Amino acid sequence: MLHGHQTWIFKNKPAIISSSVVGGPFEAKGPLADDFDLLHGDLYIGQDSYEKAERKMLEEACEDAIKKAGYKKEDIQFFLSGDLLNQIISSSFTARTLGVPYLGLFGACSSSMESMALGSLLIDSGAAEKILCGAVSHNATVEKQFRYPTEYGAQKPPTAQWTVTAAGVGILSTKGSGPRVTSATIGKVVDMGLSDPFNMGGAMAPAAVDTITAHFRDLNISASEYDLIATGDLGKVGHQIAADLFKKHKIDMPEDIFTDCGLMIYSDDMSVFSGGSGCGCSAAVTYGHILKRIKQRELKKVLIVATGALLSPLSYQQKESIPCIAHAVSIEYDH
C-alpha cells in the first residue's frame, strides 16, 4: 500500500522465515564470520572460473534457505535476485538451477533490498505466498568487470572499497514466524556529478540520505523509531559524508544507531581501504548478522538502506558521472 510519495507499508507484514548467507575466505577472517552459514576457504569454491564460483555461492545460499524453511524447491513461487555481472548472469543461472519462476533485478549494490522490497510487495498484494529473494557479489568477478585484472598491480586510493565475496538470501512468507518486513521506501536516482569509480561511497551517500529522508517524511517518523539504521556499502568515507549531510540538513541521526554494512563486515586491521562494498555486502550483513541480532532480541526494529552505484565500465570510460540509488527496507520483530 502506497504511503506518501515513495513508501510502501506492508499490511500483511511478510516474515523472513529463513535466510542463508554464504561467504568467501576473506569474509571468513572478518568479525562477522560466525554469522555466515557457509564459508569457503578458496575464492574459486572448487569451480573453474570466478563467475561460476559466484553463481555457486548463490545456489548454495538458496538451497540452504529452502532447506532451513523445510520447503522443497517447487514450493518457492518466485525467485527475485540481482548481482553485478553483465546481464546479471549469476542470478539468472541460479534461477535455471532452481527451476522456479524468476524475476531478475539490477540495482547494482542496492539489489539486495530491491529484491526484498519487491518480494514483500508481491506477498502483501497477494500475488505470492513464498518468495525467495537475495543478491550475490564476488570480489574477483567485480574487479574483472569494473576495474582491472585481479592480479594487476594498480595502486588503489584510500577512498576505494573492497567488494565482498558473499551471497545472502531469505525466504519471505505470510505464514510462519520470523522478523517481519513492515515497510519499504524506493529511492530515486541521485547524481551529484561524481565520476571517480574509486570513490563510490562519496557518490552514493546523497542517495542514501535522500531515501532515508523520504522514508521519514512519508511515514512521518524520525530516526528514534529504529534501533539500527544501516546503509549498504558507503564505507568510511561515504558514511562520514552521509552523517554530516544529516547534520547539515538538520535531521536527527544518532551516531550510535547509524552504521554501514561495509564497515561491519571487515575489521579495522584488514586492508579494505574505505570498507566493504557490493550486493553481497548488504545482503550478507542483513540476512546474516542483523537478522541474527533481531532474533536474539538485541534489536527490535531496523532500517536497511542498500545503496547502489548504477555505473557501467562503459559509462565510466565515456566520462559519465555515477548515478546512484538507495532502497530502504524496514524490518521488525514483534516478540
Add this chain to the structure above:
Amino acid sequence: MSNKMKKKLTPVQQEYQAFAKEREPARPVAVNSLRAFLVGGAICVIGQGISSYFLWNFNFTEKTVGNPTVAVLILIAVILTATGIYDHIAQWAGAGSAVPVTGFANSIASAAIEHRSEGFVLGVGGNMFKLAGAVIIYGVFAAFVIALLKSIITMLGGV
C-alpha cells in the same frame, strides 16, 4: 576536474562535491612518491645485479647484456604475478613497481591469467594486451615522432 566539467554541474552538485571533498582522505602523495622511489630504485638495483652477473659469467658485452637482463626481470615479475604477490607489492609501491619493465610484464600476465576462462584465442589472445596495448601503441608512436624529429634536425645540419 577541468573547468569545462565544472560548468556542466549544477550549483547543488558543485556544493556537494566541495562538501564531499573535505571528507575524503587524500592520496598520500609524499609517502607514495617515497615508496615509488625506493621500490623503483630497488628493482633497478636488482636489474643491475643481474646485468653484472651476466657480464662476469657469460660472453655478453655492455650492449648485449640488456636483453637477457630484461628477460629475467620479466620472468620474475610474471612468477610474482602468477603467485598473486605482485599486486600486493604494487599497492605498497605504486608507480615504483608499475613504471619499470616488471610493471609492463605484470599488466600482460595479469590480463592473460584473468581471461584464461574465456579460452586461449578470444580470452588470453584477445585480452592479453588490454592494458599493455596502450603502452605499445603510444610508445611506438612517440619513438617514431622523436626519430623523425632527430632525422630532421640532423638533415638541417644539427647535432
